[in-house]
Structures are given as structure tokens and as C-alpha cells.
Amino acid sequence: MLKISAMYTDQYQLAMAQVYFKSNQKNHRAIFDYYFRDLPFQGGYAVFAGLEDFLKIISELKFSPSDLEYLQEQGFEKDFLEFLKDFRFTGNINSCMEGDLVFPNRPILQVEATLIEAQIIETILLNLLNFQTLIATKASRIRLVAGDATLLDFGLRRAQALGGYYASRAAMIGGFNGTSNVIAGKDFGIPVSGTMAHSFVQSFDNEIDAFRSFAQASAENCVLLVDTYNTLKSGIPNAILIAREMESKGKKLLAIRLDSGDLSYLAKESRKMLDEAGLHYVKIAASNQLDEFVIKSLLEQQAPIDIFGVGTNLVTGNPDAALDGVYKLSFSAGKPRIKISESIVKVTLPHKKQVFRIKTKDGKCVGADAIGLYHENRIEEMFHPFEPYKSMRLNTFEQEPLLKPVMMNGKITIPLRSLAEIANYSMERLAQLPIEYKRFNNPHIYKIGISQTLQNGRDHLITDIKKRLK
Amino acid sequence: MLKISAMYTDQYQLAMAQVYFKSNQKNHRAIFDYYFRDLPFQGGYAVFAGLEDFLKIISELKFSPSDLEYLQEQGFEKDFLEFLKDFRFTGNINSCMEGDLVFPNRPILQVEATLIEAQIIETILLNLLNFQTLIATKASRIRLVAGDATLLDFGLRRAQALGGYYASRAAMIGGFNGTSNVIAGKDFGIPVSGTMAHSFVQSFDNEIDAFRSFAQASAENCVLLVDTYNTLKSGIPNAILIAREMESKGKKLLAIRLDSGDLSYLAKESRKMLDEAGLHYVKIAASNQLDEFVIKSLLEQQAPIDIFGVGTNLVTGNPDAALDGVYKLSFSAGKPRIKISESIVKVTLPHKKQVFRIKTKDGKCVGADAIGLYHENRIEEMFHPFEPYKSMRLNTFEQEPLLKPVMMNGKITIPLRSLAEIANYSMERLAQLPIEYKRFNNPHIYKIGISQTLQNGRDHLITDIKKRLK
Structure with missing residues (x-):
């Protein structure tokens, strides 16, 4: 197997980690959401893949002595390098399963760890999950x-x-x-x-x-x-x-x-x-x-x-060179976090969240996911913030939570499956999806809505930032 | 460094190698040409890259005990596996240098080795050179x-x-x-x-x-x-x-x-x-x-x-997913070889060859390469087979041979350069290229011609095959 070290990362992850290490944020915990913004191939769905490889790699991730020597030459400081010597990823991860159907602008995976650990694994996470999901x-x-x-x-x-x-x-x-x-x-x-x-x-x-x-x-x-x-x-x-x-x-x-x-x-x-x-x-x-x-x-x-x-x-996923997956901070140091943007669809969702797939009683997808806070067990009403406002009562539908614990304290907590098992699972998921989402030209758009509680929390943060910017 | 074993290959390379091993072709030597057919990005030139990585990898290429175990489970035969145990690449390679400007349908690199060795390295060669040249x-x-x-x-x-x-x-x-x-x-x-x-x-x-x-x-x-x-x-x-x-x-x-x-x-x-x-x-x-x-x-x-x-x-080289580099047999068992095709531009060039870049006395590219047999020191007249027939007298120009020995008997024979040296070299090469080849829209086409001797040899083989197909 090709060996990937903790050096398979962007320089700024280490630069930021060093600042966190030297500040009072050294042990601050954070939550990052992994999601993408556009479906590849102008299609109606994507198949999530790469999770097991990613989990295996980060469960064994470390810096070798020669890695640390190199980083020292690059100007990183002694006490930080000493810290990296014992670096292990010890965080928690909730995620969709490999083979799940995934759609834009809702978390596919959430990382909960110290800011430092969460940053150091970002590049390898994006690199592996973006690519395997594309293919x-x-x-x-x-x-x-x-x-x-x-x-x-x-x-x-x-x-x-x-x-x-x-x-x-x-x-x-x-x-x-x-x-x-x-x-x-x-x-x-x-x-x-x-x-x-x-x-x-x-x-x-x-x-x-x-x-x-x-x-x-x-x-x-x-x-x-x-x-x-x-x-x-x-x-x-x-x-x-x-x-x-x-x-x-x-x-x-x-x-x-x-x-x-x-x-x-x-x-x-x-x-x-x-x-x-x-x-x-x-x-x-x-x-x-x-x-x-x-x-x-x-x-x-x-x-x-x-x-x-x-x-x-x-x-190569031709003609799409890459899935545009991103990794955005939604919580840190005990507070929900948000990034605003000129474009409303690029505003992030704060808090630790759960994604519910809305299904009929016989297990068919109805074409909508609802996002709520992680502790919400069911969502009563779902709001669509990204399109002309409308809401949908959900009490007659099944709600399947998609994000499941797959890593706790740096240890993998799910049974690893064979590729054939994952492929079969994906076929089953695909069978639940109506055909309108599978056609190549102008497929139906899989809706997304958020719960009232999440909606309120988000509005509150936006108001707060706008006030400060005035 | 990421470690690449001899298993980084297509299954058919090993299947063919086993047939060669068991036939009288076990020690037959062959020559393969690496070249591509279309310039990426609809551009006017490509920058050759990846050579040093490729040479380093094949100079150390081998099958590990666990590789051989796996191949045995896959049904490969005992004597062939015994042979693979001691497999090393021991061939010769002539090549353009990294940073050289390269153009379609003329050899960038030639491998001269036993059929078995030449096949086993094909996939890794295409994989590394296609991608780095694209990027x-x-x-x-x-x-x-x-x-x-x-x-x-x-x-x-x-x-x-x-x-x-x-x-x-x-x-x-x-x-x-x-x-x-x-x-x-x-x-x-x-x-x-x-x-x-x-x-x-x-x-x-x-x-x-x-x-x-x-x-x-x-x-x-x-x-x-x-x-x-x-x-x-x-x-x-x-x-x-x-x-x-x-x-x-x-x-x-x-x-x-x-x-x-x-x-x-x-x-x-x-x-x-x-x-x-x-x-x-x-x-x-x-x-x-x-x-x-x-x-x-x-x-x-x-x-x-x-x-x-x-x-x-x-x-990712977006919007081009890949360089379409190919690896074609041009000589084996003492005979020149050719592949014909419905499309005239896909007909291969037989024999061991040299590519001459035609330049003015002050070192500017004149927009044409001539291909001759490897032992031809100079080419007098160049024929363009891929366009309305014309010829060009070359005696007033410099002729720079592009293919140089870079590996002999499996050992690297060129001094390895730093990336900065290669980048500088490439800048120098680019400065020799007229601006018409560098524009993004409809760039000038860099001509290709072949020598009379090669032309005759090729015509002879085509006639021969056509006779047999009647």
C-alpha cells in the first residue's frame, strides 16, 4: 500500500497549527464540515467514496524523524516540533457511509477535534474524499x-x-x-x-x-x-x-x-x-x-x-477535473462559527449538525434532505433558504440520519467492509432514488432544508456579524 | 518518497510477459517509442517532464515476496514467478531531456530492452510521463x-x-x-x-x-x-x-x-x-x-x-484530463515493426530513430523536426507525410539530435539536475520558440518530416502487410 505521512498536507495547516499551539487555542476543540457545492458532471447525485482509506490513514498518521528535521529547516519552532513528534489524530468523526448518495451544500462528514488536529488532516481529507467521490x-x-x-x-x-x-x-x-x-x-x-x-x-x-x-x-x-x-x-x-x-x-x-x-x-x-x-x-x-x-x-x-x-x-472523471469539496469551520471554543460571503449560497451552516434523508414509509427518497442540530431527533418542518421561501411538514415521512459515528478518539468504530459490500450497498441506495435524479440532462434537484432551530441560530450569527461590520 | 513497486502495472503486461517467457521470445529485444498524438490545451507546444522520477523508479523496480504471492494466487505459473523474483530492468533508454519542448507524433523517448522488460515498465512510464508533461x-x-x-x-x-x-x-x-x-x-x-x-x-x-x-x-x-x-x-x-x-x-x-x-x-x-x-x-x-x-x-x-x-x-490540467501518450513497438527480434490503422496519422514509425530539431545558425527553432534512422547523422531532405506532400532541404540549418542516452543496462547515465536547473533549461528552450507557437488560439503547427531512408523502410513494411491482407 502506498504510504501517506502527515506531511501530505498544505504548508498553511502547519503554520496555523503552530500559531494555535502558541496561543490559548492550543486545546480548543472545533467542528469542521466536509461538503461540496456543485454536483459533478451536471448530474443529479454523487456517490460518496474514500472514507475507509481516509480513516485508515489518519488513524496511523504521524510525522517521521526526517519529516521533523525538514520542518525544522523550514523554520518551525522547537517546542512545536516536539509537539508534532507525538502528534496523533485523536478526534471524532461522524460521516455518511461509503456508497451513500450525497448532494451539494449539506455535510457529508463532520470532524470534531482540537483545532490543530482538525487542520492537519484537512488536506488529506479533501484530497482523498473529493477524488474518490468524483470517480x-x-x-x-x-x-x-x-x-x-x-x-x-x-x-x-x-x-x-x-x-x-x-x-x-x-x-x-x-x-x-x-x-x-x-x-x-x-x-x-x-x-x-x-x-x-x-x-x-x-x-x-x-x-x-x-x-x-x-x-x-x-x-x-x-x-x-x-x-x-x-x-x-x-x-x-x-x-x-x-x-x-x-x-x-x-x-x-x-x-x-x-x-x-x-x-x-x-x-x-x-x-x-x-x-x-x-x-x-x-x-x-x-x-x-x-x-x-x-x-x-x-x-x-x-x-x-x-x-x-x-x-x-x-x-480522471473527465470532463470534471475535481469535486469542489470544502472543509468549513462550524464550531470552535464553545461557540458556533459562520463564514459569510457575497454569495448567499456560500454562507456556511454553524453548529454540530445532523442530516436527515426524508423518505416514504417504503423507503423511497422523496427528494429532500433536512439539516438540523445534532441533538434534534426529528425535524417537524423544513425550510428552504436557498430558493423562494417554502416549507414542508415532515411528520408523515421517515427521517434517516445520515451522519454516523465512524471514528471516536482517533479509533475507527465501524466494521470495515469489502469493496463488493460497499458496491452492493451503493446499488441499494441508488435503487431508492427516483429516476428523475438519474437522467443526464437537467436532472431534478435534490432539495435541502434546515430546521427552525438551526435557522434561528444562523440568523442570529449573521445579524451579529453585520452589526460588527457597520 | 512514495514507493512504487513493479506491481504498478496493467495485468496484461504480466500476461504478455508470461507468454513471452514461455515462448522463444523470452530474450528477444525490442524497441518501443513513447509519443503523444495531440497537444494538450489546443496549444502549440508541450513541456516534457517526469523523466528523472521515471528513471529512478525503474532503476529500482522489483517484485516483493508478497507481490509474488499475490500473483501466484492470480494463477501465474511457478517458473515465471521464479523469473519475476529476480526481475530488474536492464534495458537502454534514449530520451528528450526534462524541460524540452515536445510535439505530437515524434518519439520523445525510446526504450530498448527485452520484450518482457519493455512491457512491464510500460504502464508506469505512460502514467508518470503523461501526467507530468500535462501539468x-x-x-x-x-x-x-x-x-x-x-x-x-x-x-x-x-x-x-x-x-x-x-x-x-x-x-x-x-x-x-x-x-x-x-x-x-x-x-x-x-x-x-x-x-x-x-x-x-x-x-x-x-x-x-x-x-x-x-x-x-x-x-x-x-x-x-x-x-x-x-x-x-x-x-x-x-x-x-x-x-x-x-x-x-x-x-x-x-x-x-x-x-x-x-x-x-x-x-x-x-x-x-x-x-x-x-x-x-x-x-x-x-x-x-x-x-x-x-x-x-x-x-x-x-x-x-x-x-x-x-x-x-x-x-489537474483542467480542462484536459490527460495527455494521450502512447507506447508503440517499432522493432523486435531483429525486425522493424509497424502498426497500420484506418487513420493514416495512427500508422506507427518503424525502426530505432533519432529526432532532429531544425534550428537556424543562431539557435532559433524553425518550426520543424525531422525524424531519421538512429544512425543517420544528418538529414539532407525532409518529407512531410502527414500533409500535402512537400519537402524541405536542410543543409543550411543546424540539426540538434533530441534523443540522448539516459539509461544504459538499467543504470542512469545522466547527471540528475535540481528542479530549478530543469526549470531554467525549459525557459531557455521556450525562448528559442517563435511566439506564433505560444499563442493560445490556433497556434502555428510545429511541422514534422521524415528522412528518405525512414520513408522507404516504412513504405516497404506497409506494402508487405497490405500484400498479406489481400
């Missing part, structure tokens, strides 16, 4: 259109350097079946698979020799890449020959792979040729610049493709 | 418009997970001055810097208390974030008070930072207020969704900004 959401969109097709992550070579490591994990949470990424396979237990490269075919004097060598060495999983020279004139006829040779040895060719040209046309022609040769069981895999839109189009054209290998557009 | 190019574009302003990388929190590590390095090669990323500072010797977060200001009861505490703890580098409540009514007046308090102690406020609102307007108003207070030396830093276009526009509006902090758009 799990992309993967989920691809799964939505792909039906039962097998989806494989082929993206490592085009990933943003080591980002490929976590991208493969997040893709599984969003609904992929496997990856080509061997280290992710090893570390996260993801099924790994792959076929052959064009160079393999080229390195033999003839395509048929390349296919034959590969088939002899393969067990159950032989996939032949048919487009090195000419898919329909050479690749498919040679693959058919090899499939027959394999049959004579009691083996079966798993699939052929198309990696260029018009995938819809080539898949149909290839299917016809394979079927005419009696090879109905040989599957068709396709790759080359795929994303949710291309796959949707291919399947609408009834291209007989069984396996999609998705690369760049999956692991 | 160095983005950084270079930002430097082009930013003039002498200080450019800081603030992107780690929005980076694609661990991609932030190498993004900070590549940004320096493209012309940035520093980073907020502490681990990149430590591992790559990049100057680190940072200011404060909004949460820091919020955690105090008053903005002025927050500023005062920060100023007391800061040495020469105090930057105050002025937009938590109201930039012009509160932030700047408080910063002026603190600057005066600092002066009375013989210290100087370095800068104020704007992170929201209309940066051009706020910078001008802030400058006015600071100047009226006699604080001409206090600089203005700006951040918030910056990229080359926003910075260009700000400077065209004569916004008096001295320091730009660039985040997401820098470290």
Missing part, C-alpha cells in the same frame, strides 16, 4: 447506462499519476466489475483482468502466431485483440481459427476485443461472423475513449458488446 | 501570461488523490515558484509557502485578533487573508492596523490575500487603501479558480496582483 460518481453513471455489461477499468496509464491507485477502488464502488491495475487488485482485492496489446501481435511475424501463443498460455480467460492489422479481414477470421483450435483441446475462447474504428459497426459484423462460425459463446469486448455517453449510444444502436473497458474518462 | 505544460502556459508575478501551486486538496505529489514537481518545471504541498517540498526541494485559512480567522472572536496572533508568530512571510467577513470594510482596514503594529516592531507584512469576489476590483481598491496608508511594500496575493485565461484577463485589466495561487486547474 465513484463517474463509474456509477457508466453503470447506469451499461445495464448488465461487464465494466472494466483500464485507466492506469492515463491516470493523473498515482491517482490511478484510488481511482480503481472508487470505480468498483460505483459499479465496475474489475480493473487492469495490478497493485489495486492486490491492495483492495479487486478482480484484475486484461487482454493483450497491439505490440504483442506486432512482435510476432503473423497475427495468427501471436493469437496461438497467447491462447496456449491462457487458461479460462483468453481475449484476442483483433484490430492490429484489419479487424474484419484478418483479426476476426484468425480469432475464429484459434477458437476452433481451442475447442479441439476442450478450451473456449472468452472474447475478442475491438480497440479502434466504428465500434458499433465492427461489433455487429464481428458478432455475425462469430455466430456464423457457431461461436455464439465468444463475447465481444470494446475499448477506446469510452464514457457514459459513448456506451449509451453504442447500446442504443444495439451494438452487441458484452464487456466495456473504460480508461481515461473514468479514472 | 508542466499547463504551468508553462500560466507562466507565459503571468510575466514576473510569483506563481504558487495551491492544488493538493483538489488533486486527483496522490497525483498531487508529482503535480507540484511538474509545476516547477513549467515555471512556478513554489507550492503549498509540504511532502513535495521535502522530497523535491520545492520552496513551500502558504498563508491562513478562513477557519483560522473564524476561530477567533474578531478578525483583528486572528491577524494579530498570526503576525506575532510569523517571521518574514506573514500573509493575511482578508475576505472572511468583508474585504474592503473589514479585512483591509484590519490588515493595515496590523501592518503598522508590525512596523513598530521592525517587521513587515509581506502580503494580503484575496480569495473571493471580483479579484480585479478588489485588488485595485485594496492597493489604493494600502498605498494611502503608506504600505506600498505590502503585496497582493490572489487565489480562487485561477487559470491562464483568468490571470491573463486580470493582468489585462491591470489588476495590481503580485502573487497568484493556482489550484485545481493547475494540478
Whole structure:
């Protein structure tokens, strides 16, 4: 596993921590909210991912002797460095679960810790959760259109350097079946698979020799890449020959792979040729610049493709470079805190909070979350502050609290799940979401409201700041 | 430093390697070309980066005992695993230097090794070089418009997970001055810097208390974030008070930072207020969704900004998710190899090659590279195969060979340079490039031609394949 130290942070976190350390704020406790402001891909939902990696990393986070030496050269002071030597994250975290559907402008996770501890983990929190949530959401969109097709992550070579490591994990949470990424396979237990490269075919004097060598060495999983020279004139006829040779040895060719040209046309022609040769069981895999839109189009054209290998557009979340997740102070030193802004939607929500997902009695999402203070057990009425004022009586609905304790005093308090379990959980959550939120164009907006108590507390703080600014 | 093992690869590399191992191709040597097909950002050039990291990693690449155990569970065979146990990369590499300007469809780097070794390193090569080249190019574009302003990388929190590590390095090669990323500072010797977060200001009861505490703890580098409540009514007046308090102690406020609102307007108003207070030396830093276009526009509006902090758009290369670098076989088992395609520009170039940059006697780029066989010392005439046929006599020009030996038998053969040296080198290279290639809209296309000998060799192979396909 790639090792991340406490140095994986922004310089200002340490600069601020040193000021806190030297001030009376050294032991002040704070609450920070993690949330994002815009859904990626102009979609209707996001799939939360990255939590377990984040928790594991911060539960073991520390500064090494060489880290401290470096920080000393950077001018940090002796007593602060002495403090960092024993630094551990000892705070509490409440969070949505990995695989939960999440929406803008409501807390996905809350950190409760000393100001110093909460700042030092900010960068790694944003870095891991923003990215995995982006990729799990992309993967989920691809799964939505792909039906039962097998989806494989082929993206490592085009990933943003080591980002490929976590991208493969997040893709599984969003609904992929496997990856080509061997280290992710090893570390996260993801099924790994792959076929052959064009160079393999080229390195033999003839395509048929390349296919034959590969088939002899393969067990159950032989996939032949048919487009090195000419898919329909050479690749498919040679693959058919090899499939027959394999049959004579009691083996079966798993699939052929198309990696260029018009995938819809080539898949149909290839299917016809394979079927005419009696090879109905040989599957068709396709790759080359795929994303949710291309796959949707291919399947609408009834291209007989069984396996999609998705690369760049999956692991980089193209066209969205990043989820715009932020980490905002909502409470410190015993007082609620707020940040105001020229833009009303950027005003933060003070206090320790809970997010309730409003559902019908049979468990369907009604398209609204309500935010209250953490100790509010139920919310009676919900206010929408970010749109023309309206309110909604909630007493006929179920209210599911989304933020659950996942870390107490720096120790993980939830059972860790396998990736398959998280992916299944996410599928269940997605099934509760009405289809209007899943469409790609102008999806329905998942509403947000706040409780009367939170509303009052917030108004009070805003009035107070405005008074001081006059 | 983040440790990368030989498992950071695609499954098919190992599957192909096993077939080679069991066939007569076990010791066959091959040459692979690394190049890309499209310039990122619709720009006129790219800045090559990532080479030293790549060389260091492959010079130490191996499979650990637990890696081999995992591969055994995955069904790889005993004798092949035994072979992997002692696997080291022992090949040769010729390459452009980091900081060189590179263009599409001509080799940037060539790997010469056994087929097995060359395949196993493919994924890590593409992963590291594609990404760092993308980010160095983005950084270079930002430097082009930013003039002498200080450019800081603030992107780690929005980076694609661990991609932030190498993004900070590549940004320096493209012309940035520093980073907020502490681990990149430590591992790559990049100057680190940072200011404060909004949460820091919020955690105090008053903005002025927050500023005062920060100023007391800061040495020469105090930057105050002025937009938590109201930039012009509160932030700047408080910063002026603190600057005066600092002066009375013989210290100087370095800068104020704007992170929201209309940066051009706020910078001008802030400058006015600071100047009226006699604080001409206090600089203005700006951040918030910056990229080359926003910075260009700000400077065209004569916004008096001295320091730009660039985040997401820098470290993710937004809007381009990836450089489309590929790795293609050009020679194996004593024979030149080619891949043909429906698209003429995707036909590969066979043989071991050299790329010559054509320059005037005084060292200016004339806008064309010529590709010849590796042993060709000079190219007399250059043919453009990818556009309406024309040729160019080269005897009046200088010809600079770009591919130099950087690794022999698995050992690095070039002196490693500091990032500052690489960045300076890149600036020199950029100065040789005419301005038409640097503009953002429809830049001039950097031509490519091939020598008569290479042209003949390629035509011969194409004819040969077409004959076999009939």
C-alpha cells in the first residue's frame, strides 16, 4: 500500500497549527464540515467514496524523524516540533457511509477535534474524499447506462499519476466489475483482468502466431485483440481459427476485443461472423475513449458488446477535473462559527449538525434532505433558504440520519467492509432514488432544508456579524 | 518518497510477459517509442517532464515476496514467478531531456530492452510521463501570461488523490515558484509557502485578533487573508492596523490575500487603501479558480496582483484530463515493426530513430523536426507525410539530435539536475520558440518530416502487410 505521512498536507495547516499551539487555542476543540457545492458532471447525485482509506490513514498518521528535521529547516519552532513528534489524530468523526448518495451544500462528514488536529488532516481529507467521490460518481453513471455489461477499468496509464491507485477502488464502488491495475487488485482485492496489446501481435511475424501463443498460455480467460492489422479481414477470421483450435483441446475462447474504428459497426459484423462460425459463446469486448455517453449510444444502436473497458474518462472523471469539496469551520471554543460571503449560497451552516434523508414509509427518497442540530431527533418542518421561501411538514415521512459515528478518539468504530459490500450497498441506495435524479440532462434537484432551530441560530450569527461590520 | 513497486502495472503486461517467457521470445529485444498524438490545451507546444522520477523508479523496480504471492494466487505459473523474483530492468533508454519542448507524433523517448522488460515498465512510464508533461505544460502556459508575478501551486486538496505529489514537481518545471504541498517540498526541494485559512480567522472572536496572533508568530512571510467577513470594510482596514503594529516592531507584512469576489476590483481598491496608508511594500496575493485565461484577463485589466495561487486547474490540467501518450513497438527480434490503422496519422514509425530539431545558425527553432534512422547523422531532405506532400532541404540549418542516452543496462547515465536547473533549461528552450507557437488560439503547427531512408523502410513494411491482407 502506498504510504501517506502527515506531511501530505498544505504548508498553511502547519503554520496555523503552530500559531494555535502558541496561543490559548492550543486545546480548543472545533467542528469542521466536509461538503461540496456543485454536483459533478451536471448530474443529479454523487456517490460518496474514500472514507475507509481516509480513516485508515489518519488513524496511523504521524510525522517521521526526517519529516521533523525538514520542518525544522523550514523554520518551525522547537517546542512545536516536539509537539508534532507525538502528534496523533485523536478526534471524532461522524460521516455518511461509503456508497451513500450525497448532494451539494449539506455535510457529508463532520470532524470534531482540537483545532490543530482538525487542520492537519484537512488536506488529506479533501484530497482523498473529493477524488474518490468524483470517480465513484463517474463509474456509477457508466453503470447506469451499461445495464448488465461487464465494466472494466483500464485507466492506469492515463491516470493523473498515482491517482490511478484510488481511482480503481472508487470505480468498483460505483459499479465496475474489475480493473487492469495490478497493485489495486492486490491492495483492495479487486478482480484484475486484461487482454493483450497491439505490440504483442506486432512482435510476432503473423497475427495468427501471436493469437496461438497467447491462447496456449491462457487458461479460462483468453481475449484476442483483433484490430492490429484489419479487424474484419484478418483479426476476426484468425480469432475464429484459434477458437476452433481451442475447442479441439476442450478450451473456449472468452472474447475478442475491438480497440479502434466504428465500434458499433465492427461489433455487429464481428458478432455475425462469430455466430456464423457457431461461436455464439465468444463475447465481444470494446475499448477506446469510452464514457457514459459513448456506451449509451453504442447500446442504443444495439451494438452487441458484452464487456466495456473504460480508461481515461473514468479514472480522471473527465470532463470534471475535481469535486469542489470544502472543509468549513462550524464550531470552535464553545461557540458556533459562520463564514459569510457575497454569495448567499456560500454562507456556511454553524453548529454540530445532523442530516436527515426524508423518505416514504417504503423507503423511497422523496427528494429532500433536512439539516438540523445534532441533538434534534426529528425535524417537524423544513425550510428552504436557498430558493423562494417554502416549507414542508415532515411528520408523515421517515427521517434517516445520515451522519454516523465512524471514528471516536482517533479509533475507527465501524466494521470495515469489502469493496463488493460497499458496491452492493451503493446499488441499494441508488435503487431508492427516483429516476428523475438519474437522467443526464437537467436532472431534478435534490432539495435541502434546515430546521427552525438551526435557522434561528444562523440568523442570529449573521445579524451579529453585520452589526460588527457597520 | 512514495514507493512504487513493479506491481504498478496493467495485468496484461504480466500476461504478455508470461507468454513471452514461455515462448522463444523470452530474450528477444525490442524497441518501443513513447509519443503523444495531440497537444494538450489546443496549444502549440508541450513541456516534457517526469523523466528523472521515471528513471529512478525503474532503476529500482522489483517484485516483493508478497507481490509474488499475490500473483501466484492470480494463477501465474511457478517458473515465471521464479523469473519475476529476480526481475530488474536492464534495458537502454534514449530520451528528450526534462524541460524540452515536445510535439505530437515524434518519439520523445525510446526504450530498448527485452520484450518482457519493455512491457512491464510500460504502464508506469505512460502514467508518470503523461501526467507530468500535462501539468508542466499547463504551468508553462500560466507562466507565459503571468510575466514576473510569483506563481504558487495551491492544488493538493483538489488533486486527483496522490497525483498531487508529482503535480507540484511538474509545476516547477513549467515555471512556478513554489507550492503549498509540504511532502513535495521535502522530497523535491520545492520552496513551500502558504498563508491562513478562513477557519483560522473564524476561530477567533474578531478578525483583528486572528491577524494579530498570526503576525506575532510569523517571521518574514506573514500573509493575511482578508475576505472572511468583508474585504474592503473589514479585512483591509484590519490588515493595515496590523501592518503598522508590525512596523513598530521592525517587521513587515509581506502580503494580503484575496480569495473571493471580483479579484480585479478588489485588488485595485485594496492597493489604493494600502498605498494611502503608506504600505506600498505590502503585496497582493490572489487565489480562487485561477487559470491562464483568468490571470491573463486580470493582468489585462491591470489588476495590481503580485502573487497568484493556482489550484485545481493547475494540478489537474483542467480542462484536459490527460495527455494521450502512447507506447508503440517499432522493432523486435531483429525486425522493424509497424502498426497500420484506418487513420493514416495512427500508422506507427518503424525502426530505432533519432529526432532532429531544425534550428537556424543562431539557435532559433524553425518550426520543424525531422525524424531519421538512429544512425543517420544528418538529414539532407525532409518529407512531410502527414500533409500535402512537400519537402524541405536542410543543409543550411543546424540539426540538434533530441534523443540522448539516459539509461544504459538499467543504470542512469545522466547527471540528475535540481528542479530549478530543469526549470531554467525549459525557459531557455521556450525562448528559442517563435511566439506564433505560444499563442493560445490556433497556434502555428510545429511541422514534422521524415528522412528518405525512414520513408522507404516504412513504405516497404506497409506494402508487405497490405500484400498479406489481400
